[in-house]
């Protein structure tokens with residue numbers, strides 16, 4: 389895996405497989421990844437964030453898709469990701485914030501992106517990302533973390549924002565995830581429904 393700052397080298401255009409899987413969500417599968425790969429990816433992400441903070445000295449957005457289960461890189465997750473990237477870029481453009489660096493990574497552990505953004509402040513940036521999570525039709529499926537210049541993660545709590553709700557029962561999402569309240573099938577089906585609803589209403 390190359391970690392150079394080869395920005396935007398990966399195409400996010402849907403290929404034939406993606407188109408087929410979006411038309412028929414039952415066929416939307418990706419490689420199965422194990423816990424080890426997920427943990428290794430988390431470690432690599434933290435290292436990447438550190439490098440980026442050093443290189444750019446400005447707040448970062450670390451974006452990944454909220455996809456439960458062992459299949460993280462699917463047509464559905466790519467679709468969510470693509471729209472998230474567009475939403476981040478649009479928000480920055482609207483606010484006149486320069487994106488100093490942007491890297492898209494399409495790996496088995498799921499699509500993710502890192503952005504160094506010359507925002508007025510990390511707090512303002514976090515508020516904008518929360519707005520996307522709340523108002524974008526697929527925002528509930530996006531994880532838009534913000535780190536300040538020193539690498540501290542800006543939390544929703546610090547912004548007096550309520551915690552995220554579960555996709556199925558409207559309780560605190562963290563509580564449902566921890567207790568494994570909902571079967572994986574049900575969660576993935578719900579995610580596919582949300583994405584398909586959004587597709588057909590655009």
Ligand SMILES: [Zn+2]
Pocket residue numbers: 554555556557558559564569570
């Ligand atoms: Zn729930």
